[in-house]
Amino acid sequence: MFGVNETQTVDYSQEYYSLEDYQSSTPRWCSGCGDNAILTAVQRLCRDEQIPPEKAVFVSGIGCSSRFPHYMGTYGFHSLHGRALPIAQGVKLRRPDLKVFVNMGDGDCCSIGTAHWIHAIRYNMNMTAIVHDNEIYGMTKKQASPTTPMGIVTNTTPKGTYMEPLNMLSATLGISNVSFVANAVEWIPEVLYEVIRQAYLHQGFSFVRVVQRCPHFLPNIFDPFLRNPDAIQILTNPGATPMSDSLKSVYKNVVENNPADINQARELSMQKDVMPVGILYQATGVPCYDELRRAPRVVSMEMRKKALEDQFNRFAVNAG
Amino acid sequence: MTTTVKETGTLNGFDSTTRSIVSLTDTVVEIVSDAGEGAQKAGQSFATISAKMGNGIWTVEIIPADIQPPPRNAAGASGIRIRVGSKSVTNMGDKIDLIVAFNEQSLLGRLAQANFDPNCRIILENKWRTHPDPSIVEDYTKVYDQLVEEGYNVYEIPLEELCAEHVSNPKLGKNMYVLGMLCYLYSRDLGLAEKQVAEAFRHKSQKIIDNNLILLNAGYTWAQGNLDFRYDIPALDSDVDRIVTNGNQALALGIMASGMEMCAMYPITPATSVSHFLAEVFENVGGMVHQSEDEIAACAVAIGSSYAGKCAVTVTSGPGMSLKTELLGLATMAEIPLVLVNVQRGGPSTGLPTKVEQGDLLATIFSTHGDAPKVVMAAATIEDCFYSILTARKLAETFRMPVMVLSDANLATGQQPYPRPVFSQDWVAPPIDQRPLAEGSIPYDWDPRTGLSKRIIPGQKGGTFTVTGLAHTPDGKVAYGPMENQKSMEYRSRKLAALQQSLKTPEVTGDEEGDLLVLGWGSTKGAIDEAVARLRKEGLSVSSLHLRFLQPMASGIGDIMKRFKRVISVELNYADEPDGDIITEENRRYSNLALLLRARYLVDVQTFGTVFGQPLRPRVVEERIRQELAKINVTA
Ligand SMILES: Cc1ncc(C[n+]2csc(CCOP(=O)(O)OP(=O)(O)O)c2C)c(N)n1
Ligand code: SF4
Ligand SMILES: [Mg+2]
Secondary structure, three states: OOOOOOOOOOOOOOOOOOHHHHEOOOOOOOOOOOHHHHHHHHHHHHHHHOOOHHHEEEEEOOOOHHHHHHHEOOEEEEOOOOOHHHHHHHHHHHOOOOEEEEEEEHHHHHHHOHHHHHHHHHHOOOEEEEEEEOOOEOOOOOEOOOOOOOOOOOOOOOOOOOOOOOOHHHHHHOOOOOOEEEEEEOOOHHHHHHHHHHHHHOOOEEEEEEEOOOOOOOOOOOHHHHHOHHHEEEEEOOOOOOOOHHHHHHOOOEEEOOOOOHHHHHHHHOOOOOEEEEEEEEOOOOOOHHHHOOOOOOOOHHHHHHHHHHHHHHOEEOOO | OOOEEEOOOOEOOEOHHHOEEEEOOEEEEEEEEOOOOOHHHHHHHHHHHHHHOOOEEEEEEEOOOOOOOOOOOOOOOEEEEEEEEOOOOOOOOOEEEEEEEOOHHHHHHHHHHOEEEEEEEEEEEOHHHHOOOHHHHHHHHHHHHHHHHOOOEEEEEOHHHHHHOOOOOHHHHHHHHHHHHHHHHOOOOHHHHHHHHHHHOOOOOHHHHHHHHHHHHHHHHHHHHHOOOEEEOOOOOOOOOEEEEEHHHHHHHHHHHHOOOEEEEOOOOOOHHHHHHHHHHHHHHOOEEEEOOOHHHHHHHHHHHHHOOOOEEEEEOHHHHHHHHHHHHHHHHHOOOEEEEEEEOEOOOOOEOOOOOOOOHHHHHOOOOOOOOOEEEEOOOHHHHHHHHHHHHHHHHHHOOEEEEEEEHHHHHOEEEEEOOOOOHHHOOOOOOOOOOOOOOOOOOOOOOOOOOOOOOOOOOOOOOEEEOOOEOOOOOEOOOHHHHHHHHHHHHHHHHHHHHOOOOOOEEOOOOEEEEEEEEHHHHHHHHHHHHHHHHOOOOEEEEEEOEEEOOOOOHHHHHHOEEEEEEEEOOOOOOOOOOOOOOOOOOOOHHHHHHHHHHOOOOEEEEOOOOOOOOHHHHHHHHHHHHHHHHHHO
16 A cells, blocks of 8 residues: 555544644634634534544635634645635545545635536535535625625625526535535524534535625625524424424424425525525435545555556567 | 568469568658548557567657548548657658558648658559549549659559458458558568457457458458568567557556556546546556546646645646646645646647647746746656656655646657566655654744655644645744745745756767757657757767756756857747747747746757647758758858
């Protein structure tokens, strides 16, 4: 075996990782920024699942949200605008032992990285992708994103945006091999945590959109949902942790969803005025490209030599 | 030099006792046809058989840009050129000595583009003479008459009709019949030819293989009984085992041998066949070929894999190269090893997709925004394609930076024999140390002199950090201070200086000083060397120097140039000729290497840059050298 030996094991059983093990420098997001809540939920998940920090890699693109890996005490890769997914795929394809997470902004995933997003769904590799959807470009100071609602004034659309926003949930649900699609809002930490937990436990590619407040540029945009809990439609499913009593007392619009039903998932995703929160769709047994392409065996130096000599023989001209 | 021996025996009523075998030391054969008629398969097989007999060979595929250009079309001609010699052959040569054409229009295409020897023999399918369409008959007779008038030896033969005697669909088998004819005409070993046909059709059914063997033998026998000339090209005995591959196969073998475990790509001519070959065999050494959704993703996947400790390569050509550039900057900034192979074609834009050009040198060196030092190497021969990859992987990992290997369309499909590589464990990098890291380990522990630092790989305990494309400090944190950026840029740049100090000065071919020095890089080496050798035999004072490392450049190149009265670079990329309309010294654009050399060494490097989409012919270089020499004598 050459290069990195992923079968090399270290005995972690003696160690217990606490929340601090997953923390790094203090986040530099604006106060009130929804990215903070996502960070907290993910750090909690890592602690609860006792993921060895060196075995987790958080790959991100560029944007406010893509600063995420810097604040994790794990490995991280803060890459290029739009390119987080293929970089994460490169990691996962050759290092199945690593737990791979991807953090993207809405522009990152659904504008500049659109091709990779569509194909990542189809590859269905084992990783968890989180889109921090603040419906705006934060980092570059308030330009329209593909998910900005119609009519919103931004620095590039002083007369308001011209088009209906892109619905990343229904779009994702239309791609072959889709195996996990969920929606969360960062201001309901209980559901956010539960959604991310199920996404992490899912076999295959889990796509989680998290609606994220950007108080700096769009302070009121999610008010209809914040002011009216009935506009939030909580999806429960048989496998999920039951809702807490306090959650039940605020959110009354609860729908029992069968995550195996893609048509229902598509319908839920297409609703106007009401936002589904929870797991829309989950399929088991969808082939994962990273598993299909896994090296079948460890290659010894002898095997390597033989494989090469076989090819040289094919092209051989012997001395004479 | 030719010698003649008598052959004995009478065959098929043709009196072969009167025929002599003419011994050649060097000859050029072409086969041209409509696309899809198998001329390339026949020609590549002919070349391989010759190589297996110990001859030097060089092949150039004549590829139309469209998959199915209109039939009988001069511009859509498809085919192959094979140069065979007693000794090693390093380029496509000058003049065609024999050409087989499946129709007269393809032949016209070659008459317009290639040089025919005045004694060229032309073997021409004559079914067009009796074609039901009178305009085709007219075209055919017109071309035929023209060729005869120009004094060529034209052999009209009913190729398809002859094939029909043996198989039900003669259209598909003509190429193997022609291969059989050529094997007879050039005294090739029929046993070797049969093996080669079986290899060429190895993915096909036994029935198809058998049919092709029948045609091969039939062509051989027919030529024996019906043609009045025969050659031999004796091979000089070689005491080393060799392999015959084209450049893309050599690249693929290099990737296999290097221990890299990921080749991420997106199809693009002329690079794609690297991945075709590799896809069949890479898994045997634990590697994988991944076809991404685009070149950006391919480069990103390679970077992800390399970052995770499994060194990766991405293989592409011009347009794909352009798409990857932002990621190249990331690999440079984050110091992630990466091997990128660019099999160059004509540019810019979609350019000449199937044709040769060396237009990407500057684009490769300077490809991304900001100062992004990276290593750039160019393969000069097909053998180089193999070894460059081994070197590239080592450099990428040692220096933690992208290493770019340039090849081109000429090397990609050209075949050449070279010494069989002898397997060495050193080809494969030793396993990366994955043990837990000592406390205080940091990801960019830059050595202040060389800029080198030790890599930390995800999975390593005690090493958690975040890679970033932002300017960063030695511990991988986003850099906010001005000195931090200045320093880290300096370290990344120092790595090139450190590598430069270990490079050997390239060797001059010919005298170390004299009148004219010809500089080149990449696939033009063979043609330049041959031209220089011919002129040196005449007593002219000319030498050549070929560069394999273009960034950094080895020491001593400036000193070598200064020992010559005049220096010229010969390249297959665009340059203004100094006497062009409205061209002055202030607006004249130099070809890629010339510009680099002028900037670095302050030497008045002249330039001969052409973009005909054709490999360089020695005769063309020869003529230019004579002109340059004449200029020295005038100024002296
Ligand atoms: C190739 C490229 N184009 C543009 C940019 C500038 N840019 C940086 S972040 C960004 C958009 C950020 O929006 P989003 O992805 O939604 O992330 P957010 O900041 O909102 O979290 C843009 C356009 C860039 N870094 N790279
Ligand atoms: S600009 Fe918006 S998204 Fe960015 S950190 Fe501030 S609040 Fe968060
Ligand atoms: Mg955003």
